[in-house]
Amino acid sequence: MVMRLNPDEHARVARAIASAEARTSGEIFCVLAGQVSSYRDVSLAWAAAAAFLLPLGLIPLGFDATWLRGLATSWEAAHLAALHLSISRSIAAYAVFQVAIFLAVYLLLRIPALTRLVTPRGVRRERTRQAAMHQFLAHGLHVTEHRTGVLIFAALADRQVEVIADEGIHSKVDQAVWGDAVETLTVALSENRAAEGFEAAIAGVGGVLAQHFPPRPRNPNEVPDRLVEI
Numbered sequence: 490m491v492m493r494l495n496p497d498e499h500a501r502v503a504r505a506i507a508s509a510e511a512r513t514s515g516e517i518f519c520v521l522a523g524q525v526s527s528y529r530d531v532s533l534a535w536a537a538a539a540a541f542l543l544p545l546g547l548i549p550l551g552f553d554a555t556w557l558r559g560l561a562t563s564w565e566a567a568h569l570a571a572l573h574l575s576i577s578r579s580i581a582a583y584a585v586f587q588v589a590i591f592l593a594v595y596l597l598l599r600i601p602a603l604t605r606l607v608t609p610r611g612v613r614r615e616r617t618r619q620a621a622m623h624q625f626l627a628h629g630l631h632v633t634e635h636r637t638g639v640l641i642f643a644a645l646a647d648r649q650v651e652v653i654a655d656e657g658i659h660s661k662v663d664q665a666v667w668g669d670a671v672e673t674l675t676v677a678l679s680e681n682r683a684a685e686g687f688e689a690a691i692a693g694v695g696g697v698l699a700q701h702f703p704p705r706p707r708n709p710n711e712v713p714d715r716l717v718e719i
Contacts, residue, residue, distance in 0.1 A: 492521075492645055492678075492681065492683055493718065494521070494683055494684055494716065494718065498683070498684035499684075499715065499716055501684050501688060502519060502684060502687045502688060502691070502715070502716040503714045503715050503716070504714075505687065505688040505691040505692065506518075506519070506691055506714040506715070507714045508692075508695070509691050509692060509694065509695025509696075509698070509699075510695065510710065510714065511704070512695060512698075512699040512703070512704065513637075513695060513698035513699045513702050513703060513704060514635060514637055514698075514702045514703065514704055514705045514708055515637040515638070515639060515658065515695075515698035515702045516630065516633050516637060516638045516639065516710075516711050516712040517638075517639050517641065517691055517694055517695065517698075517712075517714075518628055518630055518638065518639070518640050518641070518712050518713070518715075518717075519640075519641045519642075519687055519691070519715070519716040519717070520621070520624045520628075520640065520641070520642045520643070520716070520717050520718075520719060521643050521645070521683065521687075521716060521717070521718045521719070522620060522624075522642070522643065522644045522645065522718075522719050523644075523645055523646060523718075523719070524644065524645070524646035524647060525616050525617050525619075525620035525644045525646075525647055525649075526613075526616045526620075526647070528604050528608050528612075528613075528616075529599075531598075531604065531607065531608045531612065532595050532598040532599055532604060532607075533595060535594060535595075535598055535607055536590075536591045536592075536594040536595035536598065537591065539590055539591065539594040540587045540588070540590045540591035540594070541587070543590050544583060544586045544587050544590065601646060605646070605647070605648070613647045613648075613649055614649055616647070617642070617644045617647050617649035617650075617651055618651055618653075620642070620644065621640060621642035621651040621653050622653060624640060624642060624717075624719075625638070625640045625642075625653050625655075628640070628712065628717070629711075629712065630653075630655060630712060631655055631656075633655065633657075633711045633712065634709075634711065635657050635702075635705075636655045636656045636657030636658070637655060637657045637658055637698070637702050638654075638655040638658075638711075638712060639652065639653070639654045639655070639658060639694055639698065640652070640653045640654075641670065641674065641687065641690050641691065641694060643674060643678055643683075643686075643687075645678065648675075648678075648679075650671045650674045650675050650678070650690075651671070652667035652670055652671055652690075652694065654667070657702075658698070658701070658702070661701050662697060662701055666697050667693075667694065667697070669693050670689075670690040670693035670694050671690070673686060673689045673690050673693060674686040674687060674689070674690040677689065677690075687716060
């Protein structure tokens, strides 16, 4: 999925963050990622499983080397001395089938839509969470004065949204309260309304922060009010 925000949309998100932060001492930052992982290991695992299991179905059908041209002929040697040669050819033919199946399945599963289809939701969610945590740390949301940084992270290709709150917020606010913001942004992204979705999610997160972390007399803007696309 390719989705880029134009300058006007970036400005809208920045204004939404500034407006939300005016009512709280918390800090909000947004990241929109194209994809958090290639999931190449998932494709390899499926391909290896297919290469191991699918050829087994050929054995009841009487699979032998004659199924592949070049490895054997239709003539049979009746002498036992030739038995080992027939076995070797059958093993070689079986290996060729395995390699062909492995490559075919692997290349097929590198198609993004199919990769997402065969990747367990739990794997996609965990890798999105890891990528979100990396961005949380990379942008310094963990070093705000009162540990009140919040990251809103969306991964387009993975179709996952994460909200990560720092220790100061996490100790007072149950993670479940971010559910509405996650759902709002998820729906908006599915309808190609990224800027609108982030605006609504920011408003929701800002509302939670305002309840628990009102503005302080000294309330510096410690994190830039913007959305980053990676």
